[in-house]
Amino acid sequence: MAGFGPVTSSSNQATEPEAPFKTLVAEGVPELDRRLSDELDTVNAAATEGVAPARELTVQIVDDGGVLAAGLSGWTWGVAAGIGMTWVSERVRGEGLGARLLAAFEDEARTRGCTHVFVTSFTFQAPGFYERHGYHEILRWEGVPTPTSADVHFRKEL
Structure with a gap:
């Protein structure tokens, strides 16, 4: 995934868990959009069983x-x-x-x-x-x- 690198502001460092997690900020990542859509579709389908x-x-x-x-x-x-x-x-x-x-x-x-x-x-x-x-x-x-x-x-x- 392309990104500008980890967020390094002190406010984020205090609340983020230790490694191995990184926060990446980018203009747009089509692969991320597809993944989020797929994940949300799965959650939504389970929560709305029987709905079109x-x-x-x-x-x-x-x-x-x-x-x-x-x-x-x-x-x-x-x-x-x-x-x-x-x-x-x-x-x-x-x-x-x-x-x-x-x-x-x-x-x-x-x-x-x-x-x-x-x-x-x-x-x-x-x-x-x-x-x-x-x-x-x-x-x-x-x-x-x-x-x-x-x-x-x-x-x-x-």
């Missing part, structure tokens, strides 16, 4: 040449669905592709037994878009990621 397992759900819209014009990625798990990322190319914004993405995602989430969808949008992204499509604000975290913006969380009943 977590599954990825993606929607793509491509033009006649196969070039991606819009996409959405998320997940379903039990009765919940979550949207992680939504993107529409600037060249086709305002043509209804975002609405098509949402409709296709919500339809498949219903098919999988979901009763609601969660999504997060920063105020400089698309909170109005989600509100226009029936999403209701459930949490607003002011000052994130900048002092003048907010992280807005939405939920929609399917």
Whole structure:
């Protein structure tokens, strides 16, 4: 695993166990992400026996040449669905592709037994878009990621 080396601050040294443990800090480690996801999937499956397992759900819209014009990625798990990322190319914004993405995602989430969808949008992204499509604000975290913006969380009943 790549990393920048052990953390050496005195506050960490006082509370960390002795060797053989090291604390590594890095920009990003895809292998670690995969391992954590696998480990959490195992724990979550055991804790939610009988519930539909977590599954990825993606929607793509491509033009006649196969070039991606819009996409959405998320997940379903039990009765919940979550949207992680939504993107529409600037060249086709305002043509209804975002609405098509949402409709296709919500339809498949219903098919999988979901009763609601969660999504997060920063105020400089698309909170109005989600509100226009029936999403209701459930949490607003002011000052994130900048002092003048907010992280807005939405939920929609399917």
